[in-house]
Amino acid sequence: MPQISERFKNIPVSSIRKLSPLVAPLKAQGIKIYHLNIGDPDVKTPEVMLEPLKNWQENPIRYAQAAGEPAFIQALLKYYHQLGFDFLKSNDILATIGGSEAMVMAFLAVAEVDDEILVFEPFYSNYNVGAAVSGVKLVSVTTSINNGFHLPPVGDIEAKITPRTKAILFSNPCNPTGTVYTKEEINVLVELAKKHNLFLISDEVYREYAFDNKVPVSLLSYISELPDRIIVLDSLSKRYSLCGARLGVLITLNESLMQGAIKIAQSRLSGGLIDQVIGAQLTKVSASYISAVQQEYQSRRDVLYNELVKIPGVTAYKPEGAFYVMVSLPIKDSDDFCFWFLTEFHPNNETVMLAPGSGFYTTAGMGKNEVRIAYVLKEQDLKRAVEIIKLGLEEYNK
Amino acid sequence: MPQISERFKNIPVSSIRKLSPLVAPLKAQGIKIYHLNIGDPDVKTPEVMLEPLKNWQENPIRYAQAAGEPAFIQALLKYYHQLGFDFLKSNDILATIGGSEAMVMAFLAVAEVDDEILVFEPFYSNYNVGAAVSGVKLVSVTTSINNGFHLPPVGDIEAKITPRTKAILFSNPCNPTGTVYTKEEINVLVELAKKHNLFLISDEVYREYAFDNKVPVSLLSYISELPDRIIVLDSLSKRYSLCGARLGVLITLNESLMQGAIKIAQSRLSGGLIDQVIGAQLTKVSASYISAVQQEYQSRRDVLYNELVKIPGVTAYKPEGAFYVMVSLPIKDSDDFCFWFLTEFHPNNETVMLAPGSGFYTTAGMGKNEVRIAYVLKEQDLKRAVEIIKLGLEEYNK
Numbered sequence: 001m002p003q004i005s006e007r008f009k010n011i012p013v014s015s016i017r018k019l020s021p022l023v024a025p026l027k028a029q030g031i032k033i034y035h036l037n038i039g040d041p042d043v044k045t046p047e048v049m050l051e052p053l054k055n056w057q058e059n060p061i062r063y064a065q066a067a068g069e070p071a072f073i074q075a076l077l078k079y080y081h082q083l084g085f086d087f088l089k090s091n092d093i094l095a096t097i098g099g100s101e102a103m104v105m106a107f108l109a110v111a112e113v114d115d116e117i118l119v120f121e122p123f124y125s126n127y128n129v130g131a132a133v134s135g136v137k138l139v140s141v142t143t144s145i146n147n148g149f150h151l152p153p154v155g156d157i158e159a160k161i162t163p164r165t166k167a168i169l170f171s172n173p174c175n176p177t178g179t180v181y182t183k184e185e186i187n188v189l190v191e192l193a194k195k196h197n198l199f200l201i202s203d204e205v206y207r208e209y210a211f212d213n214k215v216p217v218s219l220l221s222y223i224s225e226l227p228d229r230i231i232v233l234d235s236l237s238k239r240y241s242l243c244g245a246r247l248g249v250l251i252t253l254n255e256s257l258m259q260g261a262i263k264i265a266q267s268r269l270s271g272g273l274i275d276q277v278i279g280a281q282l283t284k285v286s287a288s289y290i291s292a293v294q295q296e297y298q299s300r301r302d303v304l305y306n307e308l309v310k311i312p313g314v315t316a317y318k319p320e321g322a323f324y325v326m327v328s329l330p331i332k333d334s335d336d337f338c339f340w341f342l343t344e345f346h347p348n349n350e351t352v353m354l355a356p357g358s359g360f361y362t363t364a365g366m367g368k369n370e371v372r373i374a375y376v377l378k379e380q381d382l383k384r385a386v387e388i389i390k391l392g393l394e395e396y397n398k
Numbered sequence: 399m400p401q402i403s404e405r406f407k408n409i410p411v412s413s414i415r416k417l418s419p420l421v422a423p424l425k426a427q428g429i430k431i432y433h434l435n436i437g438d439p440d441v442k443t444p445e446v447m448l449e450p451l452k453n454w455q456e457n458p459i460r461y462a463q464a465a466g467e468p469a470f471i472q473a474l475l476k477y478y479h480q481l482g483f484d485f486l487k488s489n490d491i492l493a494t495i496g497g498s499e500a501m502v503m504a505f506l507a508v509a510e511v512d513d514e515i516l517v518f519e520p521f522y523s524n525y526n527v528g529a530a531v532s533g534v535k536l537v538s539v540t541t542s543i544n545n546g547f548h549l550p551p552v553g554d555i556e557a558k559i560t561p562r563t564k565a566i567l568f569s570n571p572c573n574p575t576g577t578v579y580t581k582e583e584i585n586v587l588v589e590l591a592k593k594h595n596l597f598l599i600s601d602e603v604y605r606e607y608a609f610d611n612k613v614p615v616s617l618l619s620y621i622s623e624l625p626d627r628i629i630v631l632d633s634l635s636k637r638y639s640l641c642g643a644r645l646g647v648l649i650t651l652n653e654s655l656m657q658g659a660i661k662i663a664q665s666r667l668s669g670g671l672i673d674q675v676i677g678a679q680l681t682k683v684s685a686s687y688i689s690a691v692q693q694e695y696q697s698r699r700d701v702l703y704n705e706l707v708k709i710p711g712v713t714a715y716k717p718e719g720a721f722y723v724m725v726s727l728p729i730k731d732s733d734d735f736c737f738w739f740l741t742e743f744h745p746n747n748e749t750v751m752l753a754p755g756s757g758f759y760t761t762a763g764m765g766k767n768e769v770r771i772a773y774v775l776k777e778q779d780l781k782r783a784v785e786i787i788k789l790g791l792e793e794y795n796k
Contacts, residue, residue, distance in 0.1 A: 244671030273642025
């Protein structure tokens with residue numbers, strides 16, 4: 001019998017999804033699960049974006065243009081211009097099948113097989129699969145809950161740079177930590193990129209979600225300093241609650257990089273036509289939609305944080321953006337703890353699904369006492385979920 | 399300035415898409431282009447598949463299940479059961495983002511970097527990009543227009559098998575040749591797979607399109623002989639004119655292979671939710687839809703073939719399936735010829751877009767006098783397109 005490839009066997013399991021097979025049997029038993037494991041918001045998609053469905057006329061469902069439907073690209077361009085990045089032209093923007101495709105394209109573009117990309121752990125665990133698929137090695141610089149997962153001293157970052165390092169990858173606001181990097185921190189990364197001749201890859205899918213009047217610094221504001229070294233990954237999934245419409249974006253002014261990305265886009269022929277028609281509606285979404293969602297997440301953040309820190313032994317910090325928090329719990333093995341909720345602990349036929357912390361680290365042993373919580377549920381549900389976590393900790397630690 | 403990776407620079411251009419940048423300027427000049435270069439059918443999508451759009455209620459547009467929405471998977475299962483493959487279970491089927499994603503998954507699954515996959519040239523040119531992205535080497539066994547691109551003697555195939563060969567990949571009915579392999583030919587491949595311990599990857603997206611009462615042999619009919627070595631790639635794009643709904647399928651009974659594919663699927667979180675709701679309607683499409691489309695393509699095939707062979711110096715064979723034909727023209731460089739139509743030859747403000755043959759071969763120099771024609775236009779348009787080709791040959795060869 002032929003063997004599947006080692007690289008395929010070694011693909012890591014998505015930390016966010018690895019408990020998924022337990023869900024259906026639980027639901028069949030009538031057990032309610034509070035999904036804190038994945039950033040699939042319950043916030044409504046703007047109705048104006050769904051209008052094209054009701055009025056759909058086009059038939060057949062033809063291929064979309066490989067690099068993105070012109071109307072979608074123009075809408076994106078308008079959006080970025082309104083953010084102040086008026087240097088962007090339509091050729092600098094590629095519509096991808098979710099941010100995930102943009103990520104894989106970026107990895108392939110900057111690194112040969114076995115080259116290295118620096119990341120700050122804990123980091124979005126699906127970067128691991130993108131790296132495995134593209135044969136790239138992610139090298140982690142560890143950040144700490146003690147300073148809200150902000151960047152460590154520059155020397156700690158520089159110590160991880162080798163001749164094989166090709167890029168620094170970060171998400172800002174950060175998934176899974178909710179950290180919003182300061183301008184000074186981004187400056188440090190920009191200087192490192194200049195000094196060591198690296199690409200910078202900034203995942204900005206949570207751009208709109210920063211709290212307490214913080215404004216995340218887009219890497220696009222550094223374009224004049226690093227015109228050829230900046231890659232921005234973006235997505236409409238979180239911004240407009242469009243997770244199931246696969247609408248990602250790759251932005252770069254590096255023309256040879258864009259040419260390569262377009263060749264990949266052409267080879268898969270097309271992104272979703274209907275999804276892109278929905279995406280093209282983005283300029284019709286009112287500013288009040290975004291500000292209301294921001295406010296909603298900030299309130300949820302406050303509820304979640306306030307409830308969590310009441311639990312004895314729980315350490316958290318107030319996330320500054322996105323809709324996640326990494327929480328330290330008084331346990332030794334969060335993989336086991338998260339599994340236990342789904343398999344054993346169902347008070348009043350309810351339980352919680354959490355993302356085990358270890359999946360967001362590459363350093364062995366890190367994150368074993370941490371979980372990531374996505375606060376994508378209504379406040380009342382969040383409160384109940386935290387109660388279940390509290391009860392669970394009491395029971396689990398008996 | 400940091401360099402993009404060599405592997406990214408070396409991604410081949412899709413033969414089908416490489417002339418695309420010339421299209422928009424031509425259209426802006428009011429020139430009509432007959433698109434024979436790409437299999438984007440003008441046949442209508444069944445209305446029953448578009449009904450969910452008009453009645454769309456779900457909000458937010460949540461993530462679809464990573465391995466496929468249950469309703470879509472169940473509909474696929476019913477479809478394959480009706481084809482007679484009633485051994486298939488839902489776990490054997492993964493919904494992918496187009497057939498393209500299934501292809502890349504298959505390449506990663508069977509081969510390490512620099513391992514080899516055998517293909518029969520001319521082959522679907524996007525396999526080249528999938529191979530480049532996954533670091534796999536495609537090794538070509540050349541087939542000939544003289545026998546309608548059927549398989550060469552087994553010795554010619556076996557001569558290309560090395561210790562690094564991990565799989566044989568073929569499409570049946572074949573894109574770009576329209577060849578439908580006989581049962582005897584598939585038997586040969588199955589025996590080779592057994593003898594040399596190889597995977598077989600069968601791309602069956604044109605399954606429904608075989609003419610003159612031919613019935614393509616699905617690799618699934620060999621499942622009892624090779625339960626762990628069969629991978630079938632499929633797609634709804636052509637079957638239901640749903641190219642812009644990214645609905646692909648990976649089928650395998652190899653459990654460890656499926657587990658790896660699911661890990662990749664989880665890492666990109668979701669395919670398109672709306673597309674999959676459309677896809678789930680497939681069991682509601684009447685049998686008469688498919689038979690009418692079959693008949694339509696067969697008639698187009700006849701018109702195209704009959705008109706083409708009237709042109710002096712043109713060699714073609716009658717394609718047995720799919721909706722493509724590779725045509726030999728009395729020219730030396732079809733890349734130049736195809737470019738010339740778009741840039742210089744516009745009789746009555748019309749021209750044709752063809753796919754140059756060389757892109758479907760890996761052997762240097764092959765296909766330079768061939769083009770691929772997709773007969774996805776109405777008969778009248780096909781006739782006019784062939785007239786333009788005839789006029790073009792006269793002018794080009796003056």
